[in-house]
Amino acid sequence: MWKDKKIIVGVTGGIAAYKAASLIRLLVKSGAEVKVIMTPDATNFITPLTLSTLSKNEVYTEFYRDVEAGGTWNNHVELALWADVMLIAPATANTISKMVNGACDNFLMAVYMSAQCPIFYAPAMDLDMYKHPSTNRNFKLLESYGNIQIPAEEGELASGLIGQGRMAEPEDIISFMLDNLQEDKKPLSGKKVLLTAGPTYEAIDPVRFIGNHSSGKMGYAIAERAAKLGAKVILISGPTHLKTTNPNIERISVTSAADMYEQAHRYFNDCDIAILSAAVADYTPRYVGEEKIKKNTKDFNLELVKTKDILQSLGDIKTTQFLVGFALETENELENAKGKLERKNLDLIILNSLRDPGSGFATDTNKVTFINKQGVFQEFDLKPKTEVAIDIFNYIVEHSHA
DSSP: OOTTOEEEEEEOSSGGGGHHHHHHHHHHHTTOEEEEEEOGGGGGTSOHHHHHHHHTSOEEOSSEEOGGGTOEEOOHHHHHHHOSEEEEEEEOHHHHHHHHHTOOOSHHHHHHHHOOSOEEEEEOOOHHHHHSHHHHHHHHHHHHHTOEEOOOEEEEOTTSOEEEEEOOOHHHHHHHHHHHHTGGGSTTTTOEEEEEESBOOEESSSSOEEOOOOOSHHHHHHHHHHHHTTOEEEEEEOSOSOOOOOTTEEEEEOOSHHHHHHHHHHHHTTOSEEEEOOBOOSEEESSOOSSOOOOOSSOOOOOEEEOOOHHHHHHHHOSSOEEEEEEEESSSHHHHHHHHHHHTTOSEEEEEETTSTTOSTTOSEEOEEEEETTSOEEEOOOEEHHHHHHHHHHHHHHHOOO
16 A cells, blocks of 8 residues: 555654654555655754654754755745655644634745645644644644544553543554545444443433443454444443544444433434344333432332333434344343344344353453344354454445345
């Protein structure tokens, strides 16, 4: 992919500038021709000589060079048109603000504003700066300009704080760009995938709820895989500590089964594929206490009513969507799963059993069986949930018309 590609790497003045050395080395090793532009502040963190040696090209830092000898103009338009791809890494809060507002006070910004190629940027800043409303606004504006963000990672920051703001690692940056540039070759490019994941919490009073042990790990692995295959993903998630990393995933957080039902129906008609992996409560309290219920009696009776069946309701209105459900069973697994598939008008049901060690809630692995409408089943070995997600989409891509 990178062989003979012309790439501009812009390096700005943040501590993550040291990662530019590894980034440039990997790109050159992959066959790319790399030219580096550094802001004046970036030279305080890593030398132009280092990056010139690694890129095997002159490093640009100013509009002019050899000023004392008469001066030569660095043509920013010519350099911008030379590039197949432009990457700014690290992209500090200051540089991102300039990109948004068109502040052209250094050579990098002049090239950026003249570029006609895909432009990627990898944010790098401290936690509070990353979370600041102005930064979030700038991210949205850059997206509207067509710039592509390579999301920052979580970890220890230069200040000592722990959180999001670390520039992505060089290997991850290159992988992200590669995936994005090959978007039109991806099997789910242009498709919409609706996903539900995690548990639901059914309130008893303002303090207590009925829930289950679902972590959401399976659903989130499916979401990441769908996005990596080019899909636009709507992830309707119950309460979980998990986070998504791919910008093609739009997360909608819900709490109760009723909330999830409403959001699933809101997005279902526009989706091509729907996968309902959430562990939705079957029952919810008939009455929810407005205040915390006091422990005044020896026994406490809680009246429950059935929740709306989200999967059934979507199966009833399905038109062209490829609809996938999950069945977590503890007995008569195959028979129960087949019955669920038929009743709910599914195209595929994925069975997993709590009897299998290493599968079920809160684990990183799962052991599943696929059952289709023809009653054909395919059993898989225990494997990481990320690999189960790959198996799921291998099947969907092969058997759906989405």
